[in-house]
Amino acid sequence: MAGHVQKKGNVGQGATDTSRTNKRPGAPNAAPAAAKRIRVGDREVEGRRVVDRRVEDQRPEYRRTDERHQRRTPSEEADDVADIFDIEVDEAADDTSPSSPDATSGQVDVRNQELANLLDLLAEANPKKKPAEKSMIAAYHRVGRRLQHELGPNVCTIQLLHWGPTLEGMADGVDVGDDDTRATVAEWTNRKQYMVLESYQLLVKRVLRMRLFLDNFDGCLDGIESLTSYLDACAKAARGDEVGSLRDKLGDLVPALRDHGLHGRAQKAFRGFLSTITGRLLCPQARLAEFDADPPKFCEQVRYGEIEVCAGHLPSFLYDQKMVQAARMEPGLLRSSLLVKAYKCVYTGPNSVTSEEPGRKTAGKPSRAHQMKMTNVTARSIAHVATMMRFVLNSQPEWDSRDGNFDGQEFFELIVQIFTKKKWASETLAWWDKEVFGTAAGRSASKRGADNSAAAIDALMAELGDDDDDE
Incomplete structure (x- = not known):
């Protein structure tokens, strides 16, 4: 599967907009007050591909909420068990799209900068070390360690984010993703398609601001690699602890x-x-x-x-x-x-x-x-x-x-x-x-x-x- 992960372009359209800049959203206006902020520029020079939505959000076709990432899962529609992720309501309520018609240009800039800062914090964080409870990444550390309990001990979030939109499109009768991706998932059994789609939707539901990341980077998974890598590393560390308990x-x-x-x-x-x-x-x-x-x-x-x-x-x-x-x-x-x-x-x-x-x-x-x-x-x-x-x-x-x-x-x-x-x-x-x-x-x-x-x-x-x- 890893060989098919889409590295650039729009997962929904299967195309790359060459007019986009390679700079991280909000980075040009960021004050280099902290050392971490300076290192953002270093990675930009290395050519890390991201999307500047401050320009795109002013275009009519981008003034919408991406419904691909808001479908309800079967678990949401008939959920009779406790929410094992325990995400605070105010955190989940903050998971709204910066491309909403009601969002102002200033709000978009602020939200983009927040996402950029969060990605850099995740890139430098140690997934084996529990962060301070009130830190920006505490919720991601907690959710990362619990993802495997719903998605399995072999969870790979970037693969789910790659296949998921295409499977949603197939369920809606819409062509989403590139030809190779659609051809691959079409060969899967119905059970395999169902499981991957439900796991993808659970992932989007469980991870705070995941819809924002997907919408902001327009399906370019390279842009959120630090997020997916951190989640997977936390899951791996938790799996190691649990396997150790069983072994002992x-x-x-x-x-x-x-x-x-x-x-x-x-x-x-x-x-x-x-x-x-x-x-x-x-x-x-x-x-x-x-x-x-x-x-x-x-x-x-x-x-x-x-x-x-x-x-x-x-x-x-x-x-x-x-x-x-x-x-x-x-x-x-x-x-x-x-x-x-x-x-x-x-x-x-x-x-x-x-x-x-x-x-x-x-x-x-x-x-x-x-x-x-x-x-x-x-x-x-x-x-x-x-x-x-x-x-x-x-x-x-x-x-x-x-x-x-x-x-x-x-x-x-x-x-x-x-x-x-x-x-x-x-x-x-x-x-x-x-x-x-x-x-x-x-x-x-x-x-x-x-x-x-x-x-x-x-x-x-x-x-x-x-x-x-x-x-």
């Missing part, structure tokens, strides 16, 4: 690994399909009987590529094996005790893993669930934890979205898509609420392998019912 607690999550000395950090290279313990957890549920017939042989065949394991081959660690029924994929799905413990480790704290009381507060700093004001389990948070747990169980030394034929982002998206089956989702999420938070409140509906994993998922979706046809 692995002996409690899977006692058999501790019994065989395979739970420590140094032992990760011996997990995956090098161990029959982790091999069984990673084995596709549909082939578990074949695995149990000869575990060493099955693991060897996976290692040598004789058996392909793809994202669509749902691993056995997602299932409550006591509920599994032969020739069916739905019973027991996403109800494993291991996955619940992993979820609690990430959201309610490592100490809650061994607690027999769901929702009980544990000693130490506030849990992520408390910090994010979560009172309910969400489909995307389950997918997030499942994707990280899959990595903790495999033998990869460093994080990678791919593990052989297994695509981690596809795995995340697949789990989220399963929850589009409303009846099953309502029952499953109510069960999760009880297991994690001790509540059982009613919930309203909210690469193809050798043995064809896509067909298996189609069968699962059909098995879950057709009470909510795919949109």
